[in-house]
Every structure is written in C-alpha cells, then in structure tokens.
C-alpha cells in the first residue's frame with residue numbers, strides 16, 4: 001500500500017465496488033461515494049437481482065461525480081474481473097461474513113453494513129482473513145463520525161467534562177408488522193437477533209465509543225408484539241471499566257420514536273437526542289449547578305465544524321486508512337467489542353445471570369449464535 005497521502009490529485013482515485021444495491025446502498029452509500037468522488041470512483045455494482053441493479057444504475061446516473069461502472073450478478077466474478085481496492089457491502093446480514101471474507105481474500109478492503117456479522121465466531125473468522133497493513137474490514141457505525149460525536153468523545157476522554165457517572169442509552173423505535181414480513185428480518189439465522197442487533201446497535205456502539213470498555217451486564221429480553229423468532233425489546237444494566245453505570249433499552253415497539261444517549265458526568269449532563277442521524281444542535285451540555293466558568297461551558301457547546309453523522313463522514317476515515325495502510329475506523333477490537341456486548345446482553349437476558357466481559361469464548365453457545373441455543377429462544381424449525 002502506498003505511503004500516507006493527503007486526498008489530492010497526486011494519488012490516483014481508489015476503485016470501489018458496491019454489493020447489494022438495495023435501500024442503504026442506493027441511498028447512504030451512493031451519497032457517500034458522491035461526496036468523495038475526487039478520491040474514489042465506483043467501478044462496479046453487484047446484486048443477484050438484476051432489476052435492483054438497473055434501478056441502482058438509474059439513481060447513480062443522477063448522482064454527482066458517479067461515472068460509468070459495470071454491473072454484476074455474482075460477487076466472485078466481480079472480484080476476479082475488477083480487483084477493487086474497496087468493497088462497500090449492503091446485503092442482508094447473513095451474507096456479511098462470507099462476502100467480507102471473499103472480498104478480503106481478493107485483496108479488497110471492506111466497509112460492511114451493520115451488523116458486520118451474526119456472532120463472535122463469525123467476527124473471529126473475518127479477523128483471521130485480514131492481513132497486517134491491509135486489507136482490513138470495518139463496519140458502518142455512522143453515528144460515531146459526525147462532528148457532535150467526535151467532539152463529545154474528546155470532551156469525555158480528555159476529562160474536560162469530568163468523570164462519567166450515569167448513562168442512559170435508548171433506542172425506542174417503531175416497526176409495524178409489514179416490516180417483519182421481509183423474510184430475513186426477526187430471525188436468528190438471517191438478522192442475528194431483534195432490535196438489539198438490528199436497531200439499537202447504533203446507539204450501544206456509540207455509548208461504548210463514548211464510555212469505553214464495559215465490564216458486566218445484566219439484561220432482560222421479551223417478545224411482546226411481533227411474530228418473530230428473536231426479541232422485540234431488550235433492556236440492560238451495564239457497568240463500565242471506568243465505574244460508570246448505564247441502562248440500555250432496545251425496542252421496535254415504541255410508537256413515539258427516539259434515539260437518545262444521556263451521560264451524567266461530575267461536571268455536566270451530556271445529551272444526544274435524535275432519530276436516525278445527528279448534527280451539533282442535537283447535542284446538549286448542561287453544566288452542574290455552581291459551575292460558573294462560562295467560557296468553559298461555551299467550549300463544550302461549540303465544535304469547530306458542523307458535520308452530520310453519515311456514511312460519508314465514516315467513508316472519509318476509511319479512505320484515509322486505506323491509503324495509509326492502517327486499520328480503518330470501525331474495525332478490529334473496537335468492532336468486536338460491540339458484537340461481544342450484544343452477545344453478552346443476550347446471554348444475560350436468556351440465562352438470568354450477570355455476564356462479564358471476556359467470558360464468552362469458543363465453546364460457549366453464545367460465541368456461536370446470539371440465541372445461545374436457549375430452548376425458549378431457539379430458531380423455529382422450517383421457518
């Protein structure tokens with residue numbers, strides 16, 4: 001891989017392919033590629049559904065900066081013919097592991113939609129296909145990358161707002177019954193779980209990004225409304241390595257929808273309230289009573305720029321890492337921690353025990369699958 005270069009005309013454009021040209025790729029990934037068109041060109045698109053490919057090509061034609069690219073209905077054929085630098089993966093979750101590994105083996109870096117995979121076992125298989133200096137795989141976690149999140153993390157990790165003490169992490173969304181008629185949704189083998197894996201993962205990933213390592217978790221899960229194999233709500237109590245304690249709710253049965261993280265520190269309450277994306281104004285800092293240093297409080301509230309959380313914001317970091325030959329944001333131990341957190345949440349919920357970080361290893365049923373083979377939560381046969 002070439003030495004680190006700033007994004008400039010000196011370096012040839014990187015060559016990217018998209019795989020799975022459905023909703024998320026035709027929207028967020030296409031926009032991200034258009035934003036970074038000076039740095040990366042779309043050379044190929046893959047979908048097993050030729051009609052989806054055609055629809056994507058029509059949308060791409062309207063997007064700024066996206067030129068001609070070749071359509072394929074087979075991933076391996078595309079990898080062989082195009083040898084892309086980067087693969088953006090937006091297929092259903094059960095395909096992520098095998099397609100990520102195939103792309104890595106073909107020498108391409110991967111930015112895969114969440115969840116990167118369905119279990120810790122799958123994660124470790126992906127990690128084994130990476131090579132020192134690249135290619136690496138990363139998972140989309142776009143809410144980490146807006147300026148508000150970058151700023152909040154800097155304030156929290158530098159100690160500027162004091163030690164974190166108490167946190168709430170809330171994904172209370174609503175999905176109707178028609179949503180779960182799509183065959184891959186709500187099933188362990190294809191979605192990996194319910195709102196814990198598919199929806200709340202954005203917020204819990206951001207919570208871990210802001211607060212660091214967790215050490216123990218207690219949890220509950222329930223199937224209250226939808227006809228699914230997995231849960232439609234989960235709740236958890238979490239203790240972090242820094243001593244902070246948090247509550248987590250992941251729900252797809254909450255009519256008044258909100259995504260929310262609130263962290264009370266020694267000096268302030270840090271609050272993010274949004275739904276599917278945030279800008280600086282969605283972050284509120286409330287100083288503790290008696291903290292009268294107005295200049296300091298103003299610093300908390302005013303990041304230098306206002307960049308919304310987005311796929312484009314994360315892609316910038318991935319392209320820079322690719323050029324530098326370093327691990328991209330959203331990969332490695334950082335990504336594994338979020339998958340492990342979810343495995344532990346399910347294990348705690350289904351066994352009724354407190355689960356500690358690091359305990360789910362090979363041989364543990366929750367290492368292989370989020371349902372852990374628990375008889376009350378097992379996949380339905382012939383589903």
Ligand SMILES: NC(=O)c1ccc[n+]([C@@H]2O[C@H](COP(=O)([O-])OP(=O)(O)OC[C@H]3O[C@@H](n4cnc5c(N)ncnc54)[C@H](O)[C@@H]3O)[C@@H](O)[C@H]2O)c1
Pocket residue numbers: 019020021022023024025046047048049052075090091092093095113114115140142198
């Ligand atoms: N980051 C986010 O905010 C966000 C939002 C929505 C969805 N997602 C994730 O994106 C992924 C896709 O979701 P979606 O809503 O776009 O789904 P979708 O069903 O709209 O699109 C998936 C596409 O993959 C194609 N496909 C299926 N099998 C394939 C194969 N073997 N090879 C190539 N293409 C294949 C399908 O034909 C379809 O066009 C999921 O993992 C989902 O969790 C992320």
